[in-house]
Amino acid sequence: MQTIGFIGVGKMATAIISGLDKNKFEIIISGHNLPKTKKQAEELDVKAAENHEELVQQSDFIVLSVKPQVLPSVLSQLINHLSKDKTLISIAAGLTLSDLKHLADSENQPIIRVMPNINAQIGQSTSAIVKNEFVDDSAYEIAQRIFNAVGSVHEIAEKDFSTFAAIAGSSPAFIYMFIDAMARAGVLHGLPKDQATAIVSETVKASAEMLLQSGENPWSLVDKVSSPGGTTVAGVVSLEQNHFGGTVIDAISATIEREKHLK
Ligand SMILES: NC(=O)C1=CN([C@@H]2O[C@H](COP(=O)(O)OP(=O)(O)OC[C@H]3O[C@@H](n4cnc5c(N)ncnc54)[C@H](OP(=O)(O)O)[C@@H]3O)[C@@H](O)[C@H]2O)C=CC1
Numbered sequence: 001m002q003t004i005g006f007i008g009v010g011k012m013a014t015a016i017i018s019g020l021d022k023n024k025f026e027i028i029i030s031g032h033n034l035p036k037t038k039k040q041a042e043e044l045d046v047k048a049a050e051n052h053e054e055l056v057q058q059s060d061f062i063v064l065s066v067k068p069q070v071l072p073s074v075l076s077q078l079i080n081h082l083s084k085d086k087t088l089i090s091i092a093a094g095l096t097l098s099d100l101k102h103l104a105d106s107e108n109q110p111i112i113r114v115m116p117n118i119n120a121q122i123g124q125s126t127s128a129i130v131k132n133e134f135v136d137d138s139a140y141e142i143a144q145r146i147f148n149a150v151g152s153v154h155e156i157a158e159k160d161f162s163t164f165a166a167i168a169g170s171s172p173a174f175i176y177m178f179i180d181a182m183a184r185a186g187v188l189h190g191l192p193k194d195q196a197t198a199i200v201s202e203t204v205k206a207s208a209e210m211l212l213q214s215g216e217n218p219w220s221l222v223d224k225v226s227s228p229g230g231t232t233v234a235g236v237v238s239l240e241q242n243h244f245g246g247t248v249i250d251a252i253s254a255t256i257e258r259e260k261h262l263k
């Protein structure tokens with residue numbers, strides 16, 4: 001059985017580990033506070049390493065799941081323990097394969113970059129993956145299996161990672177904001193908040209499902225909902241007058257811009 005080590009056991013690592021089948025992968029974790037890591041290991045039903053070096057020694061795949069700002073110092077501690085039979089997987093925003101290669105201080109270290117999202121927690125992450133030339137087919141297939149276990153995996157060119165990180169990595173936050181705003185409008189008009197949030201969440205989920213299943217484009221569905229002279233078109237026109245599309249596009253562009261300057 002392959003051993004997957006997670007360095008940094010925060011929101012994303014916890015979400016991914018929760019989705020993985022412990023009968024298919026051996027999992028080991030390492031944080032920066034051993035008592036806390038041991039407690040987390042118990043809760044997640046995985047092993048705790050005494051330190052990062054021990055984790056690297058025991059792992060076939062090392063998932064770097066610390067913040068991008070912390071990753072350089074973490075990787076610098078690992079340099080002397082890495083070898084070509086161990087694959088590094090970084091889920092950090094903003095760090096390219098080339099950045100990671102330099103940080104690992106190795107010309108031929110197998111490195112994979114993945115951008116998952118928080119929906120890994122319910123097994124529905126939409127993740128992107130890209131590898132460097134030193135990752136062999138079998139390691140790449142296992143890495144895809146790890147992230148397929150917690151959702152879908154899209155192979156994309158590395159140049160598109162910033163865009164993917166915005167429209168899939170960060171976008172759950174924007175979608176939660178949209179849901180909350182719509183639910184608050186429900187409250188303004190007399191519905192209890194919990195009920196309004198559930199109603200909007202179900203509608204968002206089904207509307208996305210409708211797009212995926214029907215293969216129709218979003219605007220043709222907008223037109224299907226908008227009866228001539230009816231209620232929906234009044235709301236559609238109000239959104240347009242208030243720059244809904246432009247505001248969302250600006251938010252995505254700001255997110256992409258920030259990703260490019262994280263390091
Ligand atoms: N959150 C998200 O939705 C997504 C995040 N990502 C990426 O995932 C990575 C992790 O993000 P996220 O899980 O949100 O962040 P968290 O802050 O929740 O997790 C990071 C973890 O790393 C721990 N840590 C800090 N320093 C060290 C160290 N030196 N050694 C080991 N562990 C350490 C932190 O511990 P402590 O809290 O005690 O300091 C924390 O538990 C980031 O690189 C981010 O870009 C990618 C896609 C989506």
Ligand SMILES: O=C(O)[C@@H]1CCC=N1
Nearest residue numbers: 092093165169170171
């Ligand atoms: O906010 C962040 O930096 C991370 C990357 C994608 C989602 N969260």
